[in-house]
Amino acid sequence: MSEKIYDVSADWAKRAYVDDAKYREMYARSVSDPNGFWGEQARRIDWIKPFHKVENVSFAPGNISIKWFEDGVLNAAWNCIDRHLDKRGNQTAIIWEGDDPSQSRHITYRQLHDEVCKMANILRTRNVKKGDRVTIYLPMIPEAAYAMLACARIGAIHSVVFAGFSPDSLAQRITDCQSKVIITADEGLRGGKKVPLKANVDAAIEKAGGVDWVVVVKRTGAAVDMNPTRDFWYHEVAKLVTTECPVEHMHAEDPLFILYTSGSTGQPKGVLHTTGGYLVYAAMTHQYVFDYHDGDVYWCTADVGWVTGHSYILYGPLANGATTLMFEGVPNYPDNSRFWNVIDKHNVNIFYTAPTAIRALMQAGDEPVKKTSRKSLKLLGTVGEPINPEAWEWYYRVVGEERCPIVDTWWQTETGGILITPLPGATKLKPGSATRPFFGVVPEIVDADGKALEGEATGNLCLVRSWPGMMRTVYGDHARFEQTYFSTYKGKYFTGDGCRRDADGYYWITGRVDDVINVSGHRMGTAEVESSLVAHAKVSEAAVVGYPHDIKGQGIYAYVTLMAGTEPTEELRKELVAWVRKDIGPIASPDQIQFAPGLPKTRSGKIMRRILRKIAEDEPSSLGDTSTLADPAVVDDLVKNRQNKK
Numbered sequence: 001m002s003e004k005i006y007d008v009s010a011d012w013a014k015r016a017y018v019d020d021a022k023y024r025e026m027y028a029r030s031v032s033d034p035n036g037f038w039g040e041q042a043r044r045i046d047w048i049k050p051f052h053k054v055e056n057v058s059f060a061p062g063n064i065s066i067k068w069f070e071d072g073v074l075n076a077a078w079n080c081i082d083r084h085l086d087k088r089g090n091q092t093a094i095i096w097e098g099d100d101p102s103q104s105r106h107i108t109y110r111q112l113h114d115e116v117c118k119m120a121n122i123l124r125t126r127n128v129k130k131g132d133r134v135t136i137y138l139p140m141i142p143e144a145a146y147a148m149l150a151c152a153r154i155g156a157i158h159s160v161v162f163a164g165f166s167p168d169s170l171a172q173r174i175t176d177c178q179s180k181v182i183i184t185a186d187e188g189l190r191g192g193k194k195v196p197l198k199a200n201v202d203a204a205i206e207k208a209g210g211v212d213w214v215v216v217v218k219r220t221g222a223a224v225d226m227n228p229t230r231d232f233w234y235h236e237v238a239k240l241v242t243t244e245c246p247v248e249h250m251h252a253e254d255p256l257f258i259l260y261t262s263g264s265t266g267q268p269k270g271v272l273h274t275t276g277g278y279l280v281y282a283a284m285t286h287q288y289v290f291d292y293h294d295g296d297v298y299w300c301t302a303d304v305g306w307v308t309g310h311s312y313i314l315y316g317p318l319a320n321g322a323t324t325l326m327f328e329g330v331p332n333y334p335d336n337s338r339f340w341n342v343i344d345k346h347n348v349n350i351f352y353t354a355p356t357a358i359r360a361l362m363q364a365g366d367e368p369v370k371k372t373s374r375k376s377l378k379l380l381g382t383v384g385e386p387i388n389p390e391a392w393e394w395y396y397r398v399v400g401e402e403r404c405p406i407v408d409t410w411w412q413t414e415t416g417g418i419l420i421t422p423l424p425g426a427t428k429l430k431p432g433s434a435t436r437p438f439f440g441v442v443p444e445i446v447d448a449d450g451k452a453l454e455g456e457a458t459g460n461l462c463l464v465r466s467w468p469g470m471m472r473t474v475y476g477d478h479a480r481f482e483q484t485y486f487s488t489y490k491g492k493y494f495t496g497d498g499c500r501r502d503a504d505g506y507y508w509i510t511g512r513v514d515d516v517i518n519v520s521g522h523r524m525g526t527a528e529v530e531s532s533l534v535a536h537a538k539v540s541e542a543a544v545v546g547y548p549h550d551i552k553g554q555g556i557y558a559y560v561t562l563m564a565g566t567e568p569t570e571e572l573r574k575e576l577v578a579w580v581r582k583d584i585g586p587i588a589s590p591d592q593i594q595f596a597p598g599l600p601k602t603r604s605g606k607i608m609r610r611i612l613r614k615i616a617e618d619e620p621s622s623l624g625d626t627s628t629l630a631d632p633a634v635v636d637d638l639v640k641n642r643q644n645k646k
């Protein structure tokens with residue numbers, strides 16, 4: 001790991017909201033007087049009825065209960081739109097950049113208000129009420145923002161499903177939260193390729209049932225099947241409604257959204273976030289971490305289908321009255337200069353992306369970057385997975401020309417917002433480290449027994465204090481919430497990540513220690529891929545592990561045992577890859593499939609993944625102790641036929 005340190009420039013320390021002394025002072029207060037600290041911070045949001053109680057939290061076994069600002073009343077859409085209208089009605093809220101570089105639009109706060117009200121009125125006329133779940137399956141078009149904010153406006157709970165997910169994955173998520181309304185588009189467009197969203201929705205509904213209405217946004221103009229009693233075109237019904245829609249009064253702890261995420265089991269978890277604490281936390285972190293000032297143009301390249309899109313394309317920036325860029329396309333279309341051209345086109349000042357994109361663009365060389373100006377840039381950020389120091393240095397040197405600090409932000413769907421991160425005016429940077437905790441965040445590194453380790457240490461990362469943005473429950477399954485996050489180490493939230501703390505108190509996230517793999521910054525449960533594989537008629541058993549991948553961070557390596565008498569052919573290998581791709585979505589496609597006559601199991605029948613990981617990593621000499629295996633001979637075959645042999 002790199003030991004290089006980059007100091008905060010005097011200029012940054014002076015102009016940022018927070019310098020190092022201020023960070024230390026605010027951090028100390030945030031942990032010594034959380035009620036005072038958060039009570040003040042929460043005033044950044046407009047409350048319809050002010051709160052009197054700040055924190056009311058228990059991490060006690062059997063009684064996990066998390067409430068912030070619970071007697072306050074507010075509306076998230078009001079905070080993201082209406083309250084800005086007087087001062088910023090004509091300011092651009094959203095810059096939309098299409099997949100096709102010739103398409104872009106500026107949407108002012110006034111226009112955003114009108115569009116969100118129309119969408120909200122459409123939902124209200126279809127009888128969608130406070131607390132109802134609405135599934136959003138849209139590409140990165142402005143209507144995705146309208147739909148999310150429209151739900152927030154009327155108190156409906158949105159569940160955004162990434163448009164790269166398959167009909168089956170979509171069906172699973174519709175069923176889990178029993179949503180009766182879906183908002184989708186005819187097709188999506190990414191990198192010049194069309195994605196059949198409406199057809200996917202039709203297939204998903206066939207499986208899930210229970211859907212009353214489908215709102216269809218016209219994106220590409222493709223011919224799609226419309227069910228006359230269930231489906232209607234957004235542009236047609238939008239003509240029938242007004243641009244005024246009063247906001248629903250929401251309690252701080254009323255749900256704002258559900259977002260499904262992969263865990264250690266095959267069934268995705270509906271992570272539930274509520275209104276008040278989430279919005280306070282998203283807005284505050286967006287302001288301080290990106291040092292957002294009025295007039296800045298801010299671009300987060302995530303998709304709204306992931307939490308990063310929720311907190312840092314939409315809710316955080318809009319709550320702060322920012323100009324936020326929403327990008328429909330991909331980094332390498334029409335060519336590898338796309339990101340940098342978009343930065344020049346819209347004078348982007350703050351740019352936030354994923355290490356996987358940086359690594360892919362780094363492989364394309366410096367030329368596509370250097371032929372652009374990027375002089376508007378002042379701050380860079382990363383999120384989603386650990387960034388290797390080489391990619392960090394390239395981002396810093398070539399993209400930022402050594403004048404832009406990089407904020408490496410560690411957080412999770414569950415945490416709602418950024419928890420460990422540098423602040424650009426305060427924190428010296430070490431490439432590869434997410435550095436220090438944000439205000440109010442108390443990380444702890446524990447050993448296997450849950451004992452807290454002091455000082456320099458390596459172990460598992462827990463959080464011992466609540467913060468307003470954290471998830472409140474797993475939708476419809478509070479027992480699973482406790483089981484997943486609070487049972488490994490009693491009284492503490494366990495992140496699932498491994499972590500090292502160095503002598504300066506900096507945190508270095510080392511990656512997941514559970515059965516979650518991080519492919520291009522997207523979380524995949526190994527169990528999800530395994531259950532997809534075993535659903536194939538020719539597969540008897542499957543075990544999936546991650547392995548280091550140059551661009552994706554981690555690749556998916558699947559060991560597959562076939563049904564007796566089935567030939568392990570190259571064709572079948574391709575068929576299985578296509579099967580998983582279709583079943584879950586392209587992000588779950590296995591990179592490697594190894595046909596395995598047997599899997600290494602203990603005598604009690606547990607698959608020893610440790611061994612499978614080592615073989616996938618091409619480290620057959622460090623398998624460790626294999627004597628507890630029921631049949632140690634299976635390992636020889638696995639080693640001999642490994643796919644990643646160098």
Ligand code: 6R9
Pocket residue numbers: 261306307308382383384385386387408409410411412413414434495496497509511512518521522523
């Ligand atoms: C926001 C988001 C969460 C997991 C998390 C960790 C990894 C995210 C990271 C990082 C190292 C960073 N992760 N940011 N690892 N450094 N800066 O990505 O949420 O999709 O839920 O993933 O991603 O392993 O536990 P999510």
